[in-house]
Amino acid sequence: xxxxxxxxxxxxxxxxxxxxxxxxxxxxxxxxxxxxxxxxxxxxxxxxxxxxxxxxxxxxxxxxxxxxxxxxxxxxxxxxxxxxxxxxxxxxxxxxxxxxxxxxxxxxxxxxxxxxxxxxxxxxxxxxxxxxxxxxxxxxxxxxxxxxxxxxxxxxxxxxxxxxxxxxxxxxxxxxxxxxxxxxxxxxxxxxxxxxxx
Amino acid sequence: xxxxxxxxxxxxxxxxxxxxxxxxxxxxxxxxxxxxxxxxxxxxxxxxxxxxxxxxxxxxxxxxxxxxxxxxxxxxxxxxxxxxxxxxxxxxxxxxxxxxxxxxxxxxxxxxxxxxxxxxxxxxxxxxxxxxxxxxxxxxxxxxxxxxxxxxxxxxxxxxxxxxxxxxxxxxxxxxxxxxxxxxxxxxxx
Numbered sequence: 001x002x003x004x005x006x007x008x009x010x011x012x013x014x015x016x017x018x019x020x021x022x023x024x025x026x027x028x029x030x031x032x033x034x035x036x037x038x039x040x041x042x043x044x045x046x047x048x049x050x051x052x053x054x055x056x057x058x059x060x061x062x063x064x065x066x067x068x069x070x071x072x073x074x075x076x077x078x079x080x081x082x083x084x085x086x087x088x089x090x091x092x093x094x095x096x097x098x099x100x101x102x103x104x105x106x107x108x109x110x111x112x113x114x115x116x117x118x119x120x121x122x123x124x125x126x127x128x129x130x131x132x133x134x135x136x137x138x139x140x141x142x143x144x145x146x147x148x149x150x151x152x153x154x155x156x157x158x159x160x161x162x163x164x165x166x167x168x169x170x171x172x173x174x175x176x177x178x179x180x181x182x183x184x185x186x187x188x189x190x191x192x193x194x195x196x197x198x
Numbered sequence: 199x200x201x202x203x204x205x206x207x208x209x210x211x212x213x214x215x216x217x218x219x220x221x222x223x224x225x226x227x228x229x230x231x232x233x234x235x236x237x238x239x240x241x242x243x244x245x246x247x248x249x250x251x252x253x254x255x256x257x258x259x260x261x262x263x264x265x266x267x268x269x270x271x272x273x274x275x276x277x278x279x280x281x282x283x284x285x286x287x288x289x290x291x292x293x294x295x296x297x298x299x300x301x302x303x304x305x306x307x308x309x310x311x312x313x314x315x316x317x318x319x320x321x322x323x324x325x326x327x328x329x330x331x332x333x334x335x336x337x338x339x340x341x342x343x344x345x346x347x348x349x350x351x352x353x354x355x356x357x358x359x360x361x362x363x364x365x366x367x368x369x370x371x372x373x374x375x376x377x378x379x380x381x382x383x384x385x386x387x388x
Binding site for chain 1: 262
């Protein structure tokens with residue numbers, strides 16, 4: 001049995017350093033753009049697609065760990081309003097596995113964007129729960145199945161893209177029968193009516 | 199007297215099979231049904247009866263038979279020679295059972311073929327945000343908080359919490375109107 005990793009974050013650092021400088025820069029840019037208040041959230045599905053088309057294979061967990069690590073690093077950097085040099089020192093202190101190339105990418109991007117991340121943090125409300133970023137829908141008809149030859153049942157599927165307080169975007173989908181959907185619709189109308197009177 | 203009992207036992211058997219196969223009642227077992235309904239019947243005979251009724255019920259449910267189809271099917275079954283057919287009594291029991299239970303059985307089959315999570319529950323409330331620790335007034339106004347309960351058949355629920363401002367609610371309402379229009383167009387035709 002191989003020995004367990006001495007520190008979980010060393011694994012993340014390894015994975016980050018395996019990325020090409022360009023790919024790392026892209027991922028960081030995506031995250032920094034969100035932290036600067038220019039996008040609604042960090043879409044890990046998008047980052048994953050980019051990585052895959054560049055030929056990088058990372059499992060879901062590993063990718064989430066990388067994104068979380070970068071978000072945390074940039075967020076705390078913004079809070080303390082540190083410089084690019086200070087960011088690099090801090091990273092080197094926490095792990096000796098950093099490659100020069102990766103640190104250079106992080107230094108450059110932070111020097112360019114760090115100040116704006118810092119000012120944005122004062123403006124952005126942190127106390128929130130998930131918010132809907134996008135909603136897609138599909139109306140389908142279940143025709144037949146192995147347990148029932150004639151289902152003849154229409155249904156509505158919704159795909160919700162939700163940005164969580166961490167900034168990460170996740171997807172949730174679910175199915176409703178037509179009566180369920182109509183009740184769902186009715187509830188939303190009620191909410192709108194209440195909001196108007198408040 | 200014996201006839202009434204036989205009829206009751208048959209109905210009980212069909213209900214028991216439905217409970218196990220379609221209504222997810224794990225308390226009902228073959229042994230229980232035998233003990234409760236046919237204590238005197240030899241084991242192999244009960245097993246054969248149970249399998250036959252189960253098979254017939256499955257055929258009827260899978261084909262989602264309407265009244266005419268059911269009558270035709272049962273008539274054909276009563277005419278069968280040898281041990282494979284059904285008695286007039288059994289046919290009558292099946293007919294009665296299907297008349298009263300077919301909607302419920304169909305619901306169960308629909309649920310079984312649904313593999314995406316379904317919406318199990320929805321709760322909401324509307325808050326009025328009056329102040330924040332950051333002192334900004336940018337987010338003042340009504341905020342709707344919603345909790346969606348989602349779950350797949352046989353699995354625990356997951357809860358998704360969302361907040362909406364008025365603009366977002368209206369955006370969602372707009373999409374829902376589109377969905378309703380699609381439904382009206384398509385479902386009307388069936």
